[in-house]
Amino acid sequence: MANEPYTAFSSEDLFFRPVAQEDLPAVAAIEQAGFPVDEAASPETLGFRQREAGHCFLVALKGDEVIGYACGTLTKGSQLSHETMYRHDPTGGCLCVHSLCVAKEQQRRGLGPRIMRTYINYVRSALPQVDSIKLICKQDLIRFYERSGFHLLGPSEVVHGKDQWYEMQLLTSRQESKSS
Template structure:
């Protein structure tokens, strides 16, 4: 099992996991994910393992990804405009973390988040920002994210919490 930087060839699997993980109004569209993987694939990571039935086949279990920005909080336009990515941005804005339903409750989301924190620290970023629903606040707090309160984002018509990890 390994975590690696995503490539454009991972798009179909990432999209399938996205659709299985979020309600339609919250999920990234195929064109949006496609554009993100074209503009900033180095800000997307996948957790991959070998298929036990087909040893030459790799299976993506989950992914995490976002964009670099100088905004310490998520802006709604980040979800649909990959051009807002700033390769020199001081913050990683996580736009999605998802694990395929069949692989959940095995610690894979934690592994993806831990690796992302390490990678983001390694490049000297100021921190990581993301939004989450109320039921996931405690999950992110286990990784030292601070709940900055209700977000200004209304992506998908949902109430989100701004979560910030200063590095």
């Protein structure tokens, strides 16, 4: 599955697929431009995510150019912590989203929501063991993620950079049916 193309939209302008090693320089440049220095993942960390959790890492392409991505790792933990976010457990039922980022020159075109919707649909179809998708975000992005279906759980215990982070969760259909 890791190298098979995946698209959730029929539009001709974007193509989504799991990340390839040759995508990493573009992904790292987008990451470095999109996050403060104390929050951006290093090229080494992005390489780890590609090698160990490439099936949890989608790139958005316009033609042959990587213009955005979403990446995560799996954990068995039920709450995000430094430990659950910096390891990958291939048998985990919780997907920790680490980054959703769009190239600066492509921002303000509605790509962030499209990438997130595609990523959620991909996770639901390609990763059936995932019960929930969790992430941490800053206060100004809570509304963005709520529009994508996430629910605010409250302030996060994760310290990453100088600002307060908030934990959010989206239950997959599988988890929602277990709760009913």
